[in-house]
Amino acid sequence: MSFAFGPESIRVRDLRKVYRVHEREAGLLASVRSLVRRRWREIPAVDGITFSVAPGEVVGFLGPNGAGKTTTLKMLSGLLYPSSGELEVLGFVPWRREREFLRQIALVMGQRNQLAWDIPAIDSFELNRVIYRISRADFRRMLDELAELLELWPLLHKPIRNLSLGERMKCEIAAALLHQPKVLFLDEPTIGLDVTAQRRIRSFVAEYNRRYGATVLLTSHYMADVEALCRRVIVIHHGRLLYDGDLAGLVRSFSPHKLIEVEMEQGSPDLAGYGEVVSADEGRVTLRVPKHATAEVTARLLDEVPVTDLTVEDPPIEEVIEHVFSQEAR
């Protein structure tokens, strides 16, 4: 999938993270009781996942809330240490948080601010320049580039608190990239943003990946993000890996249905006998049929209905994902 070769950027083997949580029932008596005897429950947030990512790859991390996406990203960036399993990013063990490692990665969380609230972004950028030991020349060049791509020029000198959510996110991303990280972790980078801002950030991430060959791992609730950016997706659910491969393959392996669109000269006869009618307009009917029955239903339709045109399609990705998540993990 990737043209780059050599050692992998990210290597994860049999990674597990178990949280030990203190269990308590509601009510005063229960709280008092829990003071004396605490009951603990072990919750596996990530339950044995294995994958690796080549340098320069953009991988989408999909899963419903609580699937273990953020926990995985935090382990990869070094904020959490794994309960068991192997983990390596750029040849480093993340949780040791060696300076050399931290200088080559960045984690952007859509729901958390890193920039100082009260001062203009440019001042925080300058602080980052010093902390990451970026030379003035490199800083200038990178800032120009980021400001250009993200249209930051009008925002740089305003206090962060005066910026809109979308503007703030653009500044956050710029701050995280000034040191040109080789590996970029994005946790819901477009959450809460309007469509224009989402699109801007999406195209920016694609551009950054292209220009610098950075490895990008991205989680998002918006399929549009994933479709636009990631040829490869990793789906996790209940801490387990359900799928690792390209998007088209995801649809193929998880959708039990196909959509058949039938066009006719006139009228819209009742086609309920052939499959589930999704929509029926004048001269056009869309049916949902089980995948294994596609050929048979198509043949019958062509045979028995005055069809002028017939197309067979995969359902939209959103639908497939929803279907996957509504099932229990195996």
Added chain:
Amino acid sequence: MRHLFEIYRAQLKVTTATQLQYRVALVIWMIGIVLEPVIYLVVWATVARSKGGDVGGYNARSFAAYFLVLMLVNHLTQTWVFFEFEMRIRQGTLSPLLLKPVHPVHADVAQNVTFKLLMLVVLVPVMVVLALVFRPVIHPQWWGLALFAPTVLLAGVLRFLVEWTLGLAGFWSTRVSALNQIYYVALLFFSGQVAPLSLFPHFFQVIASVLPFRWTVSYPVELLLGRLSGRDALLGLAAQAGWILLSLVLLRVIWRAGLRKYSAVGA
């Protein structure tokens, strides 16, 4: 080392810019740091006058000196990391700090120093006015004068280390504010902020001297007022140095353990 110096300089600029955005908050905070010692000063001066001019070797004007110098030392040594840490850990703002290739303590030190220097610009004129009103007198020895600045610096370092380390309790408990309250009440009495330690019973003075409290605030004040013998002054320096070393060790050990805990339960 040079890199660290540059980080401090950059952080200094950022903190200055941030603080100047909150001028009203600064004024309110200022009132707090000034008002408390002034109240104690007025109370103790009144007591001294009603007792015929002297309480435990202090008269109205030496009380004035005590509380004005205390005001300065308290300002120069104080920190607010205790509150900050709890918020950081609870709200997860510690995580981005951990991903920077520099220890988070440096940002705190830089912010602390900047804030104190900034506020000094306001505090000194206020102290001059208060001095004109309360007419303090001090009788320092020459070595007391010479040692004042270094001991204030050491007191500041010690208090910062102690409070930063205590703040780390936030890694284990979500109720650090309770600990914080206890600490501040203890500090209020044991560091001589309510009254000079020499006015308290002997056992109380022993506790204040065994614990780090006296060395974080009261000791430089006593020194400048000329109330310590040469031997006591040297013992004080030794106590400061000893506590600083111990706190440094504790800070490192507890920080590591705290991080292990933090990265085990979720950041």
